[in-house]
Amino acid sequence: MAQSSRAPAPAHSQPQSSAPFLSLRHVSHALPDGRILLNDVSHDFDGSTRYGLIGRNGAGKSMLLQLAHGAMGLQTGRIIRRGRIAYVPQEQPRTAATTLADVAGIAPILQALSHIEAGSTRQSDFDLAEGHWRIRDEWTRMLADAGLPAWQPEHPASIASGGELTRVALAGALMQNPDALLLDEPSNHLDAGARCWLMDQIAAWRGGLIAVSHDRTLLDAMSCIVELDRGTLTTYAGNYAAYRAHRDCVAAALEASLAHARNERTASLRALRQQHDAQQQRTARDARKARDANQAPILLGMKKANAQAHAGRENIRRQETVAALDDAVRQAAAQIDQSAGIALALPETAVPQGRRVLHLEHAKPPYPVEACALTVTLSGPFRLAIRGPNGCGKSTLLSMLAGELAPHAGVCDVRVPTAMLDQRASVMKEDKSLLETLQVLGATLAEGELRSRLALLGLGPELVSAPAATLSEGERLKAALACALWRKTPAQLLMLDEPTNHLDIQSAETLMDALREYPGAMVVVSHDEALLEGIAPTHELAWRPAGWQFDESPGVPT
Template sequence: MTKTFLTLDGVSCILPDGRALFADLHETFDERATGLVGRNGTGKSVLAQILAGRREPTLGRCVRKGRIHYLAQRVAEDADESVAALAGVNHVLAALDRIASGNSDPNDFDTVGEHWDMHDRLRDALNSVALEHVDIHAKVSALSGGEAMRVALLGARLNDADYLILDEPSNHLDGVSRAALRQWLRAWHGGLLVVSHDRELLGDMQRIVELSPSGLRSYGGNFAFYAETRRNERDAAQRTLDASRIERRRGEKALREQRERQTRRQARGRRDASDANQAPILLGGQKNRSESSAGRLRQRQDALREALSAKVSQAALGVEHNVAPALLVPSAERVTRKKVAALEHVVLPFVRGATREIDLVLAGGQRLGVTGPNGSGKSVLMQVLAGRLAPLSGEVHVSVRSAWLDQRLSTLDPMLPLIDQMRDVATSESEDSLRLRLALIGLEADKIRVPTGLLSGGERLKGALLHALIAEPPTPLLLLDEPGNHLDIASLDALETMLQHYEGTLVVVSHDEVFLDRLDLTDRLSPTADGWRMQPW
């Protein structure tokens, strides 16, 4: 018998300005591994918090059964908290320490429960994910993004959860850690809800649930089934719209021909009546009957025209719901020179081991994917290429303009609205043009005027991408560090399409092999025990 862990009963979330983020949601979540998908800004993370009991809905209720473990999207917001706190077991360790010092408070014994070996369990868990060097009392600020995510994921194992709610768990994980996460989740025996845009991870799910302005909709099957179904729906919606427009054009043509025939009949009737020299009273009666008939015809035609237009409008709503965001391909100066950037005997700061030294030449039009485990120096390398970090030694030569997008989106001021920051870098574009660009990536007027820091992770990333891409003058060198993190699936598709048509030199860091495989890359740069290795893609 299927066991239900979570039930949404008419759940709504109303924002402070009165807008409904989502409304009247009804859904159940059982032991099936479920992926929650949807556009950036639709409220997936808010819904996950409601399901986990971290937030109350404005209306409706959420019924929970069993022990729920929740992993937030931003796992290391408090840089001063400890590794044990990030793993969610600091309260147990603190109670154990107080008991060991002679404290006999019953609350401490209740907190510990059956977990008298939690120190050893945490240590063993860290060792199992190659974090044996991490001190459980160390601050989170000492960890990399990937290390912090791995520690947070350990909390699910250590807290004996019945149901897991994981919000973007693969963000910041390298390829090895992503594979380990998928392997662990495949072996998980409890219930599971994953909020994610990771297409490989979603491929392991047993069903996909999509959150949209229309509500929640469940798709039986994994991501491949969901993607095929949505593709068929988009095609069907477009066909319906095309057919309804053709029907309206034909209907309008028929109405015009009908009016023209009526007009000709009326004119012929007036001529015939005049030629017959009829009495004025009879002529007046004929005129009234003709006008009455014409009036009824206009009413019928107006009703038919409204019906045809309503059919088109309804079909257009279906297409609008399915429309994908669009990132316009940025202008790029076509660089024909053989060398656009070079690192000569460069020693990278903050990097240990063989990958701290690098020699690299980038040619015009080259498309380079940088892969490898966390901590190997990929982001540091990008910052050196972007001129944001100086090497410890060696020479850096970049002979063209570059645009850089880092993982922390530091090119955006979180206190300022997006539209203002766009104007600063694209001075020749009108505000209407900038608004159109923002609308095409899914940011409407109500989002572009609020401080950027209040936007969702995906909305901020799309804004930062656009900010980097529209800067004037156009850039022939594009440096992207994990650009797919936080993007919804439709936006990932749009980004892939845009980058496929980018004519400048591209360097992109990513752990998402599906994403990288779609960019038509020419080369791969990856770390080895002997240093950096360049090879054809």
């Protein structure tokens, strides 16, 4: 839902101004469990810069936008807003009572106009209506530009798909003529055409902008990258490509530091062993000389005690040196771990070549009704990509293949264990923790091994024990993936519905690496071309004007 907040500033000022539209002063914020998301942060966001806000899942990016807009109460510090700021959250409301005007954030404006038309003289109505007297004409034009049907603002939000609702919210934010935009994952759920429309709007925008995103194309259109990491904000001049070049240099330097620390340890340990061996030889030689010289027993005892004391001191010195060398290696390795993506270990879920996995015979998806019947047989560890514009029924088709929806006609037969990872990670129950869910699903791994695997997935002790309702969208997706792979019967067919939508960039890249190595079969709905290129589809179902078209040798999408 596009939301607008107003500060005591000209309502329709037209930036491009270098003055900050948003200032944070000593802002701190923590979750109820004590995790600190912002730690005494002070930062200015000026009106002439496009900021791409990035960070790990759960770092607090969405929360920062909510605080910036005023949608969430501030715990410590001060936030200064200048001008009118429009905020588009990541997910749009879809209750039975929600209208498209609610999603666009223009319902109060339309209501004020209705009051004025009915004779209202209240100043609050005129304040809301100011500058928006022709908002219905603007609504029609903006929806047409966004490639949306000629809906009326009063239509229920339920008529639109997730991607269409996102476009409605973005269009509504622009219609409010704000001085700055706060966008939370604006390209999520958007098809290729809608993403082009979004990029055109961003290119034409002249106000302040903060966009939380994992979309590398969108981030490359930014002029500054701000990274939220462990409670602090770090600014990098330039777009995402420049940020990655900088991070790659840092990673290379960290790798070099680790290699140097390991080489230093190896060389020092070799030198210590040589010194120890030489000392042992000297001690043995001196003892033989003393015996051959027929020295008094008391003198021999004193020399032996001195030698033992010296050896003890040398042993302590060696232990301290070894500990210091090990600590240097650990510190260098820890820095690399902190800058690396999440490691993801997938268990064996192989599908043999030639084994039938999926069979469709004259199967018609339940939506859209005009979809043609499909007859397809897929065997072995295939990779099926499902492509199409928003609203064509991709998620419905995926649900039919997963057995969650019956076909309108025909047969849909899946012959291997299947796991469905939908956009809302619905396998996770709001009041249950991940560990509890895995126990219900009959996970056979010992708890210690399970916790270790979950830690590799980026889900630490606090997250695996927390109710699913407290997890971020990206954390929920990782939890759902863990349920699919480490339940009693691991999935040999993964059904993925926009799997990278809620992942941070590093997690998305690691997921792509893991899916490349996944030995089972896979069906993927995604607008993320980097993901689809990474998994190398062997087959494609693409929506065409005549309905679904099956292709055994997919090429570059048009």
